Amino acid sequence: MLTREEEKQLIFDSLKDALLILMEYKDFSKITIQELVDKAGVARSTFYRHFRNKLDLVRYLITDTLINFDKIYAPKTISERFEDSYMREVRRYVRQYHNQIKSIYVSGLSYLYLEQLNLHLLKCKPQRLSIEEKIELYGLAGAQYNIIFNGFIKEA
Known part of the structure; x- marks a missing residue:
């Protein structure tokens, strides 16, 4: 039997997967919540229990991948995030999440990536x-954003 947290993660994963599949062949603005929940196999009310709209789901998707990235490579200092080894990890991250990042870019939602990256980096430094x-x-967030979207994604 699934715990409440496992069930919630399963719902979120289903919604993320459904969104990415729909974004492959449909413009983000034309994807309806009904299509999304039908594809994910969850109730519409379940979606709205966790998200206000599709943009909130995209924000969650971005935040989730940033958290997963930091679980693998978690620099201790800000300056460490400017080092070559960190940038190599960013490149691996982009390769791993290429379809997701590309879908966000093609949908004109890359600004959400920068927004979430700013918030994520601020949370990594809990002190004032x-x-x-x-x-x-x-500056780091902007540099990383430009490397990802103007370098790696546009190259591919």
Whole structure:
């Protein structure tokens, strides 16, 4: 028997998979919540219990992949995120999640990636940050965003 948390993760995974499948052949703006929940095999009310709209699901999808990335490669400092070894890990991450990232890009939603990356990096530094440290984090997020979307994704 599944725990409540396992059941929730299964629902989220089903919704993420359904969204990515639909985005492969349909414009994001034309995907309906009904199509999404039908494809995922969940009730419409279940979707709305966890998300306000499709953009919230995309934000969750991005955040989830960023968390998974940090489980594999978790730099201890901001400056470590600028090192070559980190950038190699980012490149592997892009290869692993290429279809997801490409779908976000093609759908014109890459701005959500930058938004979530900013939030994710701020959460990685739970202590109060000085304005200089915030600027450094936002600079890192912008650099990583540009590397991913203007380098790796447009190349492919």
